[in-house]
Amino acid sequence: GAVVSQHPSRVICKSGTSVKIECRSLDFQATTMFWYRQFPKKSLMLMATSNEGSKATYEQGVEKDKFLINHASLTLSTLTVTSAHPEDSSFYICSARGSGDRVAYEQYFGPGTRLTVT
Amino acid sequence: QKEVEQDPGPLSVPEGAIVSLNCTYSNSAFQYFMWYRQYSRKGPELLMYTYSSGNKEDGRFTAQVDKSSKYISLFIRDSQPSDSATYLCAMRAAAGNKLTFGGGTRVLVKP
Numbered sequence: 001g002a003v004v005s006q007h008p009s010r011v012i013c014k015s016g017t018s019v020k021i022e023c024r025s026l027d028f029q030a031t032t033m034f035w036y037r038q039f040p041k042k043s044l045m046l047m048a049t050s051n052e053g054s055k056a057t058y059e060q061g062v063e064k065d066k067f068l069i070n071h072a073s074l075t076l077s078t079l080t081v082t083s084a085h086p087e088d089s090s091f092y093i094c095s096a097r098g099s100g101d102r103v104a105y106e107q108y109f110g111p112g113t114r115l116t117v118t
Numbered sequence: 119q120k121e122v123e124q125d126p127g128p129l130s131v132p133e134g135a136i137v138s139l140n141c142t143y144s145n146s147a148f149q150y151f152m153w154y155r156q157y158s159r160k161g162p163e164l165l166m167y168t169y170s171s172g173n174k175e176d177g178r179f180t181a182q183v184d185k186s187s188k189y190i191s192l193f194i195r196d197s198q199p200s201d202s203a204t205y206l207c208a209m210r211a212a213a214g215n216k217l218t219f220g221g222g223t224r225v226l227v228k229p
Contacts (some may be wrong), residue, residue: 002164034215034217043206046216046217049216093162095161106152107152107164108164109154109161110161111161114159
């Protein structure tokens with residue numbers, strides 16, 4: 001139990017284009033999902049917290065118009081990087097907070113998406 | 119000073135040895151403590167979670183929390199080369215959602 005998937009696992013896009021990353025909880029419902037960014041050999045940096053059916057809460061310094069988050073269902077959240085630039089190149093990881101009897105009430109992470117903007 | 123301090127390593131041990139990892143923290147509001155394992159270019163995997171002080175054991179893994187000292191530990195017995203990864207401690211307050219992570223410790227288990 002507690003499997004979280006992300007798609008795509010790797011994406012290369014041109015500067016100025018937009019990229020959408022999907023995060024799905026496969027075997028549990030997640031009322032809350034989180035989006036992180038991780039730089040090489042660094043820890044995770046929380047970008048935003050998203051609750052199903054409501055607007056995401058962004059961390060200080062994260063541009064909400066650039067990183068659009070939609071959490072339309074209990075098993076799916078999406079992150080869209082709009083007008084991507086090379087400095088947006090990074091490893092993006094989502095997590096879903098577990099609920100129910102079979103999973104702990106903690107965050108379970110997806111495998112990550114490597115974004116490269118050329 | 120960071121809220122959660124974790125030695126970045128690398129920590130190199132021979133196969134079969136005990137791996138000892140720890141984190142210190144400053145926020146006394148933290149009540150829930152987690153350890154995640156992250157392989158290169160992968161997402162973190164939840165290994166252990168503990169509420170408040172005490173010990174918890176799961177297979178080769180033992181997590182300890184000492185709230186009075188604001189110190190948490192993870193021990194890996196009979197370490198294997200497949201345990202080579204970065205280990206992240208994380209914690210949160212009872213009422214909050216957000217996790218505060220340590221910087222991670224890179225562990226190398228040599229055959």
